[in-house]
Amino acid sequence: MAARNLGKSGLRVSCLGLGTWVTFGGQISDEVAEQLMTIAYESGVNLFDTAEVAEQLMTIAYESGVNLFDTAEVYAGGRAEIILGNIIKKKCWRRSSLVITTKLYWGGKAETERGLNRKHIIEGLRGSLQRMQLDYVDVVFANRPDTNTPMEEIVRAMTHVINQGMSMYWGTSRWSAMEIMEAYSVARQFNLIPPVCEQAEYHFFQREKVETQLPELYHKIGVGVVSWSPLACGIITGKYDNGIPETSRASMKPYQWLREKITSEDGRKQQAKLKELTHIAEKLGCTLPQLAIAWCLRNEGVSSVLLGSSNPVQLTENLGAIQVIPKMTTGIASEVDHLLGNRPHRKLFKPKTFHSACQKK
Structure with missing residues (x-):
């Protein structure tokens, strides 16, 4: 497994990571059992099967x-962190060999249990560490922007948890380039610690932010990308080529939005493009998911791509994308771009203008 620096920090992370939202989150152990697992979770039944997977x-x-x-x-209301911590403890893996990241924003129903105010950042991270049975995480992410909290308070709180040894670094998730730059400017102004990376959705059909907004941040201030959903919630696997299978995620009530997306006009156009992309995958001797993941990793600003597999067979296949990376030549990338027809144009900005806009905000 190749490793890359997390942004321009010195932390080395595997170029493929494992996200815990799907299985660890108590949503599915496999797609067929999703509805049963949801009922079990909401009824307070333990998640032994999910933990096993x-x-x-x-x-x-x-x-x-x-x-x-x-x-x-x-x-899963904190259960994913519990499962993750139990596995690390059971396996006796060296803590120093792992890069564990968690995200803060929605901690509970009370007003004081959510957001990015100093109170919740400190208390929320303490709660996460307690659930995972860890002394620290390697990166704590702000899981969305918080317009109710001043940026200086957020940056100071993140600096505090790092100085207290609760986290090694901090990053952002679903923040705009302007918001990230504002956090960086505040950190530099008050001698605080700036974010090192942004978690962003990135796949064949979601390119704008990662390819036009974030590259400048990577080159100017060292913020890298940890991307998620490389298979677009399963759309890129090809399983929706001929409609919605009864056992698929999109066939279930909680995912009505996904069903509507797939059956829309844009969704049908995407399926047609995926069929064409399958020919490129066959030419490279790989599967369409492997091509999609390798395509994400071709981007120099992407430090790691988070996989969200629901079963061992799927994960093993997705990990095979590593073998496809050397085959992602400029010619192949151009061929993919031509078929997709959605390559965004990079919008360059002047750092002074960008900084001034942040100061006025």
Whole structure:
């Protein structure tokens, strides 16, 4: 497994990471059992089956060289962090060999249990560490912007938890380039610690932010990208080529939005493009998901791509994308761009203008 620096920090992370939202979050152990697992979870039944699948996934990932494992306080109301911590403890993996990340924003129902105010950042991270049975995480992410909290308060709180040894670094998730730059400017102004990376959605059909907004941040201030959903919630697997299978995620009530997206006019156009992209995958001797993941990793600003597999077979296949990266030549990338027809044009900005806009905000 190849490793890359997290942004321009010195932290080395595996170029593929394992996200815990799908299986660890108590949503599915496999797609067929999703509805049953949801009912069980909402009824307070323990998640032994989910934990078992989660352990298999983490073991496969770790033994394949993956060191990055991502979770969040909101996943299954904290149960995902509990499962993750139990697995690490059971496996007796060296803590120093792992890069554990979590995300803060939605910690509970009370007003004081959510947001990015100093109180919740400190208390929320303490809660996460307690659930995972860890002394620290490697990266704590702000899981969305918080317009109710001044940027200086957010940056000071993140600096505090790092100085207290609760986290090594901090990053952002679903923040705009302007918001990230504002946090950087505040950090430099008050001698605080700036974010090192942004978690962003990135796949064949979601390119604008990662390819036009974030590259300048990478080159100017060292902020890298940890991307998620490389298969667009399963759309890129090709399983929706001929409609919505009864056992698929899109066939279930909680995912009505996904069904509507797939059956829309844009969705049908995407399916047609995926069929064409399958020919490129066949030419390279790989599967369409492997091509999609390798395509994400061709971007120099992407430090790691988070995989969200629901079973061991799927994870093993996705990890095989590593073998496809050397085949992602300029010619192949151009061929993919031509078929997609959605390559965004990079919008360059002057750092002074960008900084001034932040100061006025």
